[in-house]
Amino acid sequence: MGDSAGGNIVAHLGLRAASEGVHPLHISGLILVIPFFGGVERSNSVILYGDNVKMTLQDTDNFSAVSLPGEGADRRHPYCTFFTPETRALVQSVKIPPSRS
Structure with a gap:
């Protein structure tokens, strides 16, 4: 779980x-x-509900940028x-x- x-x-x-x-x-x-889960393209639910009081879409993008291995890895990476x-x-x-x- x-x-x-x-x-x-x-x-x-x-x-x-x-x-x-x-x-x-x-x-x-x-x-x-x-x-x-997050890819490069935003799903409808992410577009509608992605920004909230605790974490914005920009926050999640920033976390992805510093967490993914390798130079140039983006939200297409399997970890994302x-x-x-x-x-x-x-x-x-x-x-x-x-x-x-």
């Missing part, structure tokens, strides 16, 4: 665990609470957005087991 940036981390680790296997550990599911061509291909390759009740 992860909230905000933690949701981003949970999504990436869950996908990696599902693609590589983590036996004997069994992951039943992931909980993403308002995961913090979960929706890269590589990630989409990985998501499609993962076999998600049926839920256990």
Whole structure:
């Protein structure tokens, strides 16, 4: 389970665990609470609700700029957005087991 940036981390680790296997550990599911994903293009919800009292869009852009590895990395980096061509291909390759009740 992860909230905000933690949701981003949970999504990436869950996908990696599902693609590589983590036996004997069994992951039943992931909980993403308002995961913090951001690409270069703004989604409608970010445009409508992105600026709030605690953090503005400029703040999140600045955090991305100082947090991403490598010269010239931007919000297209996989650490920022979960929706890269590589990630989409990985998501499609993962076999998600049926839920256990």
